[in-house]
Amino acid sequence: DSGVTQTPKHLITATGQRVTLRCSPRSGDLSVYWYQQSLDQGLQFLIQYYNGEERAKGNILERFSAQQFPDLHSELNLSSLELGDSALYFCASSPSRGGNTEAFFGQGTRLTVV
Amino acid sequence: AQRVTQPEKLLSVFKGAPVELKCNYSYSGSPELFWYVQYSRQRLQLLLRHISRESIKGFTADLNKGETSFHLKKPFAQEEDSAMYYCALKTGANNLFFGTGTRLTVIP
Numbered sequence: 502d503s504g505v506t507q508t509p510k511h512l513i514t515a516t517g518q519r520v521t522l523r524c525s526p527r528s529g530d531l532s533v534y535w536y537q538q539s540l541d542q543g544l545q546f547l548i549q550y551y552n553g554e555e556r557a558k559g560n561i562l563e564r565f566s567a568q569q570f571p572d573l574h575s576e577l578n579l580s581s582l583e584l585g586d587s588a589l590y591f592c593a594s595s596p597s598r599g600g601n602t603e604a605f606f607g608q609g610t611r612l613t614v615v
Numbered sequence: 616a617q618r619v620t621q622p623e624k625l626l627s628v629f630k631g632a633p634v635e636l637k638c639n640y641s642y643s644g645s646p647e648l649f650w651y652v653q654y655s656r657q658r659l660q661l662l663l664r665h666i667s668r669e670s671i672k673g674f675t676a677d678l679n680k681g682e683t684s685f686h687l688k689k690p691f692a693q694e695e696d697s698a699m700y701y702c703a704l705k706t707g708a709n710n711l712f713f714g715t716g717t718r719l720t721v722i723p
Binding site: 503532534536543544545546549551556557559591593595602603604606607608609 | 621649651658659660661664701703708709710711712713714715716
């Protein structure tokens with residue numbers, strides 16, 4: 502157990518809908534990362550937050566947004582869902598800004614858009 | 616811009632054979648490189664980091680700045696090594712970028 506918790510584990514929804522994925526980082530970790538893993542694309546970096554502030558954006562669609570709350574948990578909001586958004590969404594956390602720190606991953610949320 | 620390239624999506628080797636998973640990176644700063652592994656039905660986890668110069672489960676990886684590579688090697692593959700392997704680059708801003716991954720299958 503990495504200490505990173507993601508809910509829900511599975512989510513099935515229809516095209517056009519909106520969903521929220523939740524991530525609770527390890528206790529004390531300030532950085533949260535979101536990744537999308539699909540079969541043909543591998544692990545794609547979406548966005549990173551550090552202590553409540555957006556730190557970096559990767560290949561995140563405009564239909565997607567995220568935030569990190571004062572208690573450091575994070576949510577990834579996916580709207581106007583399309584079939585191609587079906588994927589595993591991972592959250593990871595790490596302790597601090599710099600240093601050779603390891604990222605700890607949650608088990609992921611499997612999103613299926615039908 | 617930073618980039619991590621893993622040229623092989625799939626790699627199959629026989630048990631006991633040497634294995635090398637390739638990783639090349641592009642980054643203008645001083646890189647911090649990692650290998651992460653995802654076993655079947657398990658979460659992604661750190662395998663090793665370049666700064667530690669350690670051998671984990673028989674795997675080693677050497678950072679070659681001249682060739683901008685961080686290939687993962689093991690002299691004798693085991694069946695339990697079958698997994699998805701991701702090379703990752705951490706930038707100075709603490710962003711972590713992954714390659715597209717290589718699925719290693721060790722054939723008994």
